[in-house]
Amino acid sequence: MNSQQEGIVISVDGQMAKVKTSRHNDCENCGACPGNAAIVLDARNPVGAAPGQLVMVEVQEVGMLKSAFIVYMLPLIALFAGAMAGSWAAGQLARDALWFQVAGAGAAFAASILYIRYFDRSARENKNMQPVITRILS
Numbered sequence: 001m002n003s004q005q006e007g008i009v010i011s012v013d014g015q016m017a018k019v020k021t022s023r024h025n026d027c028e029n030c031g032a033c034p035g036n037a038a039i040v041l042d043a044r045n046p047v048g049a050a051p052g053q054l055v056m057v058e059v060q061e062v063g064m065l066k067s068a069f070i071v072y073m074l075p076l077i078a079l080f081a082g083a084m085a086g087s088w089a090a091g092q093l094a095r096d097a098l099w100f101q102v103a104g105a106g107a108a109f110a111a112s113i114l115y116i117r118y119f120d121r122s123a124r125e126n127k128n129m130q131p132v133i134t135r136i137l138s
Contacts, residue, residue, distance in 0.1 A: 002058045006137065009049045010040065017045040017133060019057055043131040054137040063129040070119055075112045082108025 007021035019041045041057060049055045086104025090097035123129040 003061050003064070004056055004058050004134070007041070007043075007055055007057050009045075009051050009053050009055055009133075011051055012045060012049070015045055017043055017049055017055075019043050019055060019131070019133065021057060041131045043133050044127065045133050047133050047136055049133050049136050055133045056135045056137060057131050058134045059131045060128065063123070067119075067123065067129070071116060074116065075109055078108040078112035079105045082106070 005021045007019040010018040010020050012018075020038050021041060022038050041059075043057050047055075082104035083101040084104075085108070086100035086102070087097045089104065090100035093100075
């Protein structure tokens with residue numbers, strides 16, 4: 001399923017355009033980003049929109065949900081899994097578990113942050129994850 005929003009093209013650079021759109025309900029309810037008036041998206045521009053034109057921008061919701069899961073849930077899951085791995089390692093070595101749990105959670109959290117950085121870079125290059133200008137409204 002895809003989410004569509006209206007926006008105004010601010011600038012065009014090759015096949016990409018910067019589009020200023022108002023936040024939709026999901027953004028307003030989240031509150032993770034500062035401000036709530038408008039956002040600027042980098043969108044693919046296959047229709048050849050020019051600066052100042054009102055356009056329709058489409059974003060795949062599957063990509064948004066996947067990204068939100070990776071950014072918000074993966075670090076929490078990594079913390080828990082790292083603490084459990086540290087507890088297991090402490091049991092195998094017959095040591096106090098606290099510092100092993102802290103070290104395991106810290107290492108897993110750091111690994112999740114590195115993966116998020118990798119995912120962010122690959123998502124920017126993935127055409128299926130990028131917003132697309134679907135039509136020019138005016």
